[in-house]
Amino acid sequence: MNVNWNELDEIPVSASWEDSLRRSQTLAVPDVDGPVSRERRRAAPLVLVAAAVALVAGFAVRQSDGDSYAVVEAAADFEASAAELREVGAMAVAGGVVWLAPVDPVASGRLAAGLDIATGEVVSTSQLLNQQRPLLVLSASFEWVAGVDSTGRVAWWRADAEGALEARVVDAGAVAVELDSGSDVAWLLLDSGDIGELNLVTGDLNIQVPAEAPVTAIAVARDGELWGVTEHGVLSRGLDRILDFESEPLGLIAAGEDGVVVILADGGDDGQFRFVSPSNESYEGFGANGTARAWASTEQGPVVVQETGAVVWIVSPGSLEAGVGTIARLPDGLQGSAAPAEAVVVTHPSGQTLLVVIDTDGSPVAVALEDL
């Protein structure tokens, strides 16, 4: 690239020596060497909790009177609706509704399809938000759903079977969002394609966390701790650097029970998982011969869906003895050419735990975990 950087010398300037001399006579000096203290950073999540309470306060978890689940029966309708999406960018569950967002630029910003878990009905297939790009990441907690589009714009909206009730949009430069149902904190991962910064934002708070590499995934554990992993394999818990997996790619991360994080060391190699316990020990060996493509957290631990359609249920992450609890295959729909793209776990009013998986073509499959 032949760039003549001296062209920049043509830019006019306006700073004057006299101005500097005049300023030097005052007592106000910029604090150029006053880093945010570690203590202040550590206190920040507590502030975030307080701030985020305002975000969700007053909105109770939606309760349904339904006594049977019709997800599987409704799959045909759901699939017909999802097929209009061409490609699903993100998936999340809130208020008893599984929400999908399309990548299709024609439907940019559309929270395109929702599936009411209690009734099995497809709802709100054309709810538009004031977004200009496809939503690529969704996260949900209670009735709130948050999404990030390809320009970093973030939208929060309160959604139920009637659709999006209200929305708030922030131009934040985000690449991911994680709503933490445990502490009512909305975590945003801000990176904007940069490296070296993991910004956690809720409201107008902004905390910079040094990461020194693009952060590829974040997850919030049940104890409220935020975990992040960079593409270079550095795992951080909160603001502390925990482990460096050197160059091993870490594609997925999920928070499990008791603050334990399950890392799926992937990248198309061996499909193995690694568990990192709160005492910072690393374990591995739960190979399942397949690349993990989607996952969801359950009360019993993460459920991982591999590209082959196999479902791996890790009964108790962090417990070596528990290991992989169940390995099964999804019954239909995910064993063809399309690969699993997203997975969510929904507790049906009947008490059954449903795993809803959608593939890269937008086709859904819903199964009761108890049946696996």
Place this chain on the structure above:
Amino acid sequence: MFTNQRAGSPYRTVNNYPHPISSDASHETPDSSVDEIERLFRVEAPRIERSLVVAFFKPDLAAEAVSEAFAQLIRRGGEVRSPSRWVWSAAFAIARGLGQSDVTLYADPPDEPVLDDEPAFELRSALKTLSPKQREAIVLHHYAGFGLSDIAKVTGSSVGALKVHLARARQRMRVQLMEAKA
């Protein structure tokens, strides 16, 4: 490493630095030192300001940061061992500090397009497509002539991270400039 103050004013009041024209002669910055800083200003200030302009795309902020950085340098006088490097670092840190109250600083540059009659139109347009950190890195390296370790000190980053910034910035600029020529 310089880190920005998020809340409130980016300024703090200090009283422990010598005043160049204080009535207390024992605390004065020697005239010779002020003269040297003025000479440094003539040489470095325009390049610092231009670097800030294309790094942040906020001309007013750039001039403000340069003026403040040199004001601090005057106040610190002989305490600064390498005034040239120090004032670059201070100006960028101050620019970031000033911009912290504006959430768009680390998001996209202002929407105003670079006009084709502005100096270095193509280069500035290409720079505008970069992320803020990429812009800082490539401007400090290619325009200001800093080495990676010095850029790391200015930006508070690591050498490894800067290499990635530079590689990505060059790649993106190459595409932008080729498209512009086409």
